[in-house]
Every structure is written in C-alpha cells, then in structure tokens.
Amino acid sequence: MLDALAAGRADGIDVIVFPEMAVPGYIIGDMWDRSAFLRECEECGIALRDASQSIICVFGNVGIDWNRRNEDGRVRKYNALFVAENGRFVGPAECPYPFVIKTLLPNYREFDDSRHFFDLRKLALEEGRPVDELIAPVMTQHASLGCTLCEDAWDMDYSISPLNILAHKHADVFINISASPYTVNKNHKRNRVFSAHAERIGRPLLYVNHVGIQNNGKTVYTFDGSSCVYDGCGGCIECGESFEENTLTCDLPIESPARIGPTVSLCEDTIETTCRALLYGTRKFMELCGVERVAVGISGGIDSSVVASLYRRLLEPENLLVVNMPGRFNSRTTRNLATELAAKLGCFYAEVPIEESVSLTLSQVDGLELSTAAGDKKERIAISPLALENIQARDRSSRILAAISNAFGGVFTCNANKSELVVGYATLYGDICGYLANLADLWKTEVYELARHLNEFAYGEEVIPTGSFDLVPSAELSDAQNVDEGQGDPLIYPYHDTLFKSWVEAWDRTTPEDILAWRLEGSLEDRLGFRGALSEVFSTAAEFVDDLERWWKLYQGMGLAKRIQAPPILGIKKRVFGFDHREAQMNPHFTSRYETLKEKVLRERI
C-alpha cells in the first residue's frame, strides 16, 4: 500500500482508494481479540497516514478506541474507513472519531461483523444522538467524499440507508470500500445495485473490492476484486479485471452527472467464471499453505478426473502425481480411463493396489473373537458388506494417498462434490479427506459441465476421456456397483441435485414439508428447477416419499457428522458448507405438518 501510494503521488494522483480492511484482512477469524495484533494494525494505519502528503489516501482498517469497550468486554473496535490527507486523518464532521464507521454490519453467511465490531447505530444510542447526525461526508481539499463500507450500500433490508443520508448531505463523490467474496452471480447483482445507486444519487461512485483469498478455516473464499467506477448516470467508467490485482486510474467528473461510461453489463456468470474462480482459489490456497506438489487419487470417474485436470492447469507435470488404487471391484474400464487421463496430463502416474491391505484388515478383524481379560465374556465380530466398502475407501486415502503424497513432497486432494457431501455418500478418512476440497461446492451435474468446459476451452482437446462422461457414476466398492453392468450411485443426480440445492442453497431453505406441499400443488418440478418429471424418477408415491426421507435423514444425520470433519471447501456459491451454512447435529426433524401432507401424497399417484 505504501508503494502504491508513492507511485500514485509520482503520477500526480489526487486520491487513492484501497478496499475495506485493506490493512488487517477481513475474514481472519478471532484475530481481533489479540491486542498485539490490533496495535500493529493501528501502527500500519499511522504509516499510511504519514505517507499521505500531496495525495489523499482512503483505506479500510480497524478503528480502535482503547478507552471504550465492545459489548463482549474487549476493547472497542470499529470496521472503519480512514481518509488521510497531508499527514492527518479527516473524519466526518459530526463523528466522535477521525474515521468513518460502518453503519450496517452483515451477520449472515460467512459474515460475523457484529461479533467483532461496534456499529454506528450502537454508537449513536450510546451517545444519545440520532444515527443520521453521525453520518456525514468527509471534507477534503478536492471534494467532499460520501464514504461507505460494503454492506452500507446493500441497504435494501435495513431501516436506514447511509448512502441516502450522505446524498442528502450533498457529497461530491461516493466511495464504497468492500471485502466482498466472490459468489456465483453476485457480480451482476452488484453491478445492478451500484449502478442504480449512482444514477439515483446523480454522483460518481467508486466501488473498491478486495482481490485474493481469505478463509474461516472450514471455507476458503475467493475475492474477485472487480472494482468499478460508476458515473453519475450509472454508467461504468472503469472496471477491473476479475481475480486480478490492479490499479484503476481515471478522471472523475465531479461537476457534471453526464453519462461517460457505457451501461453496465449484467450477464450472469457462466461455467467459465466458475472455472476461473476455482483455479484462482486453488492456486492462492496452495501459495498460502506452501504447497508445490500435489497427488490426486484418480478412479477413472468424473470427479477425480476434473480435479486432476484443474491441478494440471496450475502445476508442471513433474509436480503432479495421479494415483490409481485398484481393488477387487474396480473394472478394467475405469482403470483404463485413469491411465488414459494420466497420459493426457503428462504427469506422474502410479498404480498402487489396495487388495493386499484390505485382505490383511479383514484377516485381523473379520471373525475376531473378543474377550475380556478375565475371559468371562466372549464375542465374535464380523465385517459387514458396507463396512468393507468403507475399509477400501479409507485404505486408499488414509493409507496410500497420505503416505505417497508425503513421500512425493506434497499433499493430496479431496475430490468430493457437493451432492455427495449433502448426504455423506462418501467415507470419512476415506474419500472425505485431503488438504482442500476444491470441487465440494459444485453439484455433480456441474462437475460434468466443468469437465466439458475443461476439455473444450481450457485444454482445447479431450483430456478427460469421453468414457469418463459416459460411465455411470459409481464408487466401485462392491459387486452391486459394477459400472460395466450400468450399476452405480443411488443418486439420480439431475433430480437429487435440484432437491439438495433447495435444502442447502435457497435463502429460505426448504424442508420435506415444503417439498410435499409443492408436490401436492403440482409445482415441485418447476420450483426445484428439475427438468424432468417425477414419474420418470419414481414409479410410486411411496418410492418418492421414501427417497425424500432417506436423503433428508442422511443430510441431517450421518452427512453432517462427516461434514464436521471434512477438509476445507473452496466456496463459490451462496451457502457453502462450513461457517456459511452452520449446522448442529440433531435428530432429523420432520414437522407435524409434514406427516399430514405425507398421508395425502401417499394417496396420490406419482
């Protein structure tokens, strides 16, 4: 930031703007409860202030009042915007602090603002003054700045609008500094909202957002930047390339609200953006963790093929190792697909079979006679067919992949997708382990879409073999999952993906009660966005209801138990498992209205 400031001054720039919490970072867990860290942030802010000679520097940092307390008894902290001009901080006229305080604190999804920061509304209450008195433009030599922080401009569900108060007080230029993670389709909404703000206010508006990744442990978020300068008619004067750190420079027309830039583009994100977000997030997370070599277990199926193909975009072939770990249930078909993929990727390939180890485990456990020391109790235990499936999955990940990736000098990946994670159709310490799950926010149907995109656009050739697309999705852990006989997963992805999406990603999340109510209404397929008919999926109403209950119980039960111990997920959607979609282990809940509706549904034909 000091370098950018110096460069800006050399270029004769009047005002330079950095994003929200540019100094400390934004999603940084409970770092905020360490005074030593806070002091360091404050000192960095002072260094920026002192460097603001002949250039106005606007930046986000934590605003600290060492003499007051937050409501948790810790030191008072604000999510603040600082304006430094000629070595001094300039705040809004009526505010008791020399910085702008965030008024609207988001407390949804991954946001925990009220956990850490005191907001302007609480301050107004404490000071016994109306909130709007404390909101005012910052007067600088060049212009009066209407400064807001991120959520302040997403005011549709709040009873006050900091932007409107500032507009009423005649700010010349509006600035919004943000730390807003990338979410599929958020950008076009943001463009629509901010363009409309600028047009309504009739003043230029700068939107300045973070670039990079930040995480809350369970979830890794990408920040795409996409900073944008809107003119007073809502046109777009300048817009930064997404997922790239860059400096936008432009002349701001303070006087005239004439349209300078073109109308903002409002297209929805495509799989190409998803692909970019995943590659960017994965690369940045590798840098963060110091990962330079990666091992991917590949089965010949679509998920692991996509993961390997993504990593090959980020790594030289000698730093990528793909490992096929056949067992007795793996077909020649999938083993061939795995070697085909490895050959296309040109990276290291190893085949490490699990059969001998699985047999050893069976010989040690299956049929073992347990006894007490006194010999007063005896019991013979046995491995069930399902347990044998899990033994194979764990052998692959916790035994082979963990050891081989370590010997390779790297880490191994988790290839789980979101559909599996919802219902726990995967094995803990088996396919649910690894250093990062970078596909785990994609539904299975989206994994296929991404696979096609990788072949067609990223590689421009068939890296992921056609066979992996045509194959029935299967874990190949038992005779009942024989791909050559078309036997595979119990999930019918085109239907279940839409069902699970409504459980997880809908803002007002659905439950089996809603599903049955929509079924009775005849609107279920439409509501879910399922492009088939229920009658193609189920032959009776009872089958439909059993299926619903089976997966709901797993979603709330064993699936959740597995998610708690799952690797970090690279999040790109609204509601990623982890801190975005917070969950408690409880008995799966069916409402009493569900039971009533169920009786009705069961009386109908599917």
Added chain:
Amino acid sequence: MLDALAAGRADGIDVIVFPEMAVPGYIIGDMWDRSAFLRECEECGIALRDASQSIICVFGNVGIDWNRRNEDGRVRKYNALFVAENGRFVGPAECPYPFVIKTLLPNYREFDDSRHFFDLRKLALEEGRPVDELIAPVMTQHASLGCTLCEDAWDMDYSISPLNILAHKHADVFINISASPYTVNKNHKRNRVFSAHAERIGRPLLYVNHVGIQNNGKTVYTFDGSSCVYDGCGGCIECGESFEENTLTCDLPIESPARIGPTVSLCEDTIETTCRALLYGTRKFMELCGVERVAVGISGGIDSSVVASLYRRLLEPENLLVVNMPGRFNSRTTRNLATELAAKLGCFYAEVPIEESVSLTLSQVDGLELSTAAGDKKERIAISPLALENIQARDRSSRILAAISNAFGGVFTCNANKSELVVGYATLYGDICGYLANLADLWKTEVYELARHLNEFAYGEEVIPTGSFDLVPSAELSDAQNVDEGQGDPLIYPYHDTLFKSWVEAWDRTTPEDILAWRLEGSLEDRLGFRGALSEVFSTAAEFVDDLERWWKLYQGMGLAKRIQAPPILGIKKRVFGFDHREAQMNPHFTSRYETLKEKVLRERI
C-alpha cells in the same frame, strides 16, 4: 412442557417458567432459516398458550413477525419470552408484540444471536422510539413480571440495562430465562451476578436455565441447568442440582424483600465438576448419535486410559472394547499398562498389531519409482522418518479402529487433549479422528488431575495403573520416543500448558509479543501462572525464543490445519476450538514489535 404444565396446574401452581428457547432449542445452527421449522415452533407456542388455563406459563421461543424482514432479508425473528395466561399471550404494555424481546444479543464465543435475531434496540430505532419505552413489566393477575432473557442480565459491558429499566418500573418479581452452556467457573460468577442483581433491586429473581447438550457441529456444549431462585436480599431460596432436569417449586415472597435463603455459595469448580460435565456431555452425545457401543484405542498412556475409564462409567463392560495396537516402537512397559487397564475395566480387550500393515505400506511406497505414461520423467520417492510416524498413527485409527469399532457395532473415540491440539502434535486421520473428542478441552496437566480423580473418587481404586502416571508422555512412534529411556514428547507440559492457555483461553489473547514483553518485565511466570522458573525449562534465551516461535508457528499453521478436520470437541472451557475460537488459516504472524523485543530478550540471560 405440556405435561409439566398439566402437573403444575394439578398442584395448584400459579406460575411455571421454562428456559430461553425452550421450544426450538438455542444452539441449533442455521435451522432458523427454514420457514417450515419456524411455523412448527409457532404452533408449539400456541399449544402452550392454549394450555395456560389457571396457570401462567412463561417460556422461551422464537417470536416471528411474518410481515417484517430481518436485515438479511429473511423473515423477522426475535429471541423472545412468552407469558401465557388463561389462553392469551400477555406482553409488555408498550411493546408492539405480545412477547418480551431480548434486548442484549451476545455475539461472542459460541453465540451468534445477531445472525438470527432482531434485537429490541434495532426495533426501537425502526419504530423511532427510545428503547426504554419498549421495556416494561408484564402485568399478570398474580404479579407484574420483570422478564429478561439471558444476556439481558449480563449487562456490565452494555450501555443499557434492561434489568434496571424494569426495576425502575416496579416489577414485583424478576425472571431471567437462559440457555447458558456450562463453562468451568461460570456458575459461581453467575451466582454472584444474579444474587447482586436481586439484592440491588430488592425483589425476588428467578434464574431458569437449560439442561442437556446442544452443539454447533464442531463443539458440543453441556447445559447444567443450575436454575436458582434468589430472594430480594440476594439469598438463595432454591437451587437445582446441576446437570439434572428438575422442577423447582417454591413460594415467592412478593411483598417482603426479607432474606429467606442462605447466602449464595461461591466456590470455584473442582475437577469433580469437570468430571461430571464430561460424563454428562459424553452420555448425552452418545444418546443423540444413537451410540451404544464404543471402542477406545489404548496405548498405556494417560490420555487413552482416562478416555477408556470415563466410558466405563457410562457403559456396561460388554459394550466397551479397548484395543491395543502395538508396533515396533511400543515398549513392553506400555503394552503391559494397557492390559492392566483393560483387566481393571473388565471390558472387552483386543490386541491388533500394526506392523504387517506398516511394512506393506513401506513396500508399496518407500523407494517407489514414479514415472509419466510417456516415460519422459522418472523420480524415486522415499518415506521420511516423520512420515513413518504418521503412517503408524493412521494405521491405528483409520485402518484398525475404524474397522474394529464398526464390526463391534459402535464408534471409536478421539483421545486428543487440548495441549496436542493447539500445536497439532498428533496425526490427522490418525490420533485426530473419531466420533467425539471428549478430552480435547483439557490441558495435559488437567488430564493427569482427572486421572487421579477417577481412581480416587469415581472408582475408589487404582483403575488407571500407577505406571501410566509415572511414564514419560510419549507417542512411541520412533526410536527417539523410547519410554524406557525416559524419552517422549517435545512438550514440557507444566510450562507449555500455561503458555498455550494464554494464547487460547485468555479473553485478550496473548501473542509472542506479549510473552516477550512479560519476559523482559520479569513477570512471565506469574502472568502465565507457571509454577516453575523459565531457567529450569531452558538453558539459554535463544532456546526460549526458538521454542516460542516453533510452537506459535505450529499453533497458527499445521495445528490449525488439523483442527479444521478434527472431530467434535466436548467443550467445558472459555474458548473451545471450533465455533467458540474461530480461526482462519494464515501465515503465522509476528508483529514488528515482537522483532524488537526479541533482540532485547536474546541479549539477556534466561
């Protein structure tokens, strides 16, 4: 609740009080964003209301306004207290709703109130009225009730006090309904605070708290109840036994503020309370998950011995299986201690060696020549000594324990303690796995204390062998960890436990900067509560600083990466890993002041 209401009516009770969020539960993740669930909660509240004939029913539930929005755009929800009298809800006179709204929402530790609920201060702002206008007693036929919810009475760090406002408006009786998880030493603080409130106000005060467990996925919290009725002089009229669901009945002296009960007891919790909390929490979590049989891997060391001994208090011997899994580095000493423990517990015992499997893994991976399909690149990989340690640990848990517990019809435990978890001195998918980590909020030194308590009081005999206490703590995963030669963990627990505690559990968490500042001040031992001298632990200042940096980097680095995938932890302290102590993976941070202090420290003698 309906049963209790009927029983109360039959007994001629005037008023019955249930805890905060008695209907839906309190720590239930994002269940709040499901309308179907909210409707069900509302219907349950109506059932209670309708049953309030001839008995006043006070209970916690979510208060919903379907016509307004929360700030996240979802339906408006309040954390509310309902008073039902003769089939009608009675709210405070000035409040726009027929229920009492929580004014002070906690947003620290595991509390996420502002994520889900709209508070009374925001409502006042929205309505354009002063907050204290909306706070008033609830007038019932028997008395006017000064109703508050949990945090409302923990008002020391807030700018308003709902209790004082209600006192000013002359409520006859004060009620505080709570959902306050058990935390070591919270109860005596609570007794002190609430007794002082009652005395200051000069009115009786009922404190009604949850009993049971609730969890947020990563952390399982016990609720100890310990509901209490204080007289108007702060005396304790009635107090419920902790960790027991019970109904306290008493005559409340509305007229006179005379002391009826004895002065409240303010003793600190002992290891006995910790033991009760752990047993209670473990039992309840087993019930929640439907666990009836448990396998514990026992090494002969103290942690696994304590875990096995705890489970034996909860399970018949035929439902507990202890498994020793010797490898080539395990001494005869610890193997004997394991069999000794098993004999004392009288439960099932199995010895399942890992050696053959570890050799197989080595033969498959160590010295393996990797190659690309085209054969243009080759590389031979090797297993390092540290990797071999991890292979053994994973073999025990992910291969043997997972398979054997499954065949036994149960689950297996995670025996990690808090000291290990801080710095990740344990193996992921190895000793860091299992269905629940019930010791993981105890420092290693506390594990020893608990072990002594179990022998002396819980069992009244030496169940955990003396040898397990005398043994040097060791992972026994290499020749360098030979217990018979006194070689073991790199942690000096009496010192490192106090150091780590200051990093994790202090409200204003310390960092290496603070540690060095205290060292220079000469107050480090006192500040940490370390009962030895640094010079006994380190021979030079450089050694002290190296040690500090080594563990700090692990705490912030690999330790955190492992915690993200760790099993649920049974929490009993202030700052449990998980949602209580939120963390982001970042590069370990040393402040610039740390570097300055380090130079000074290195110039001094230890």
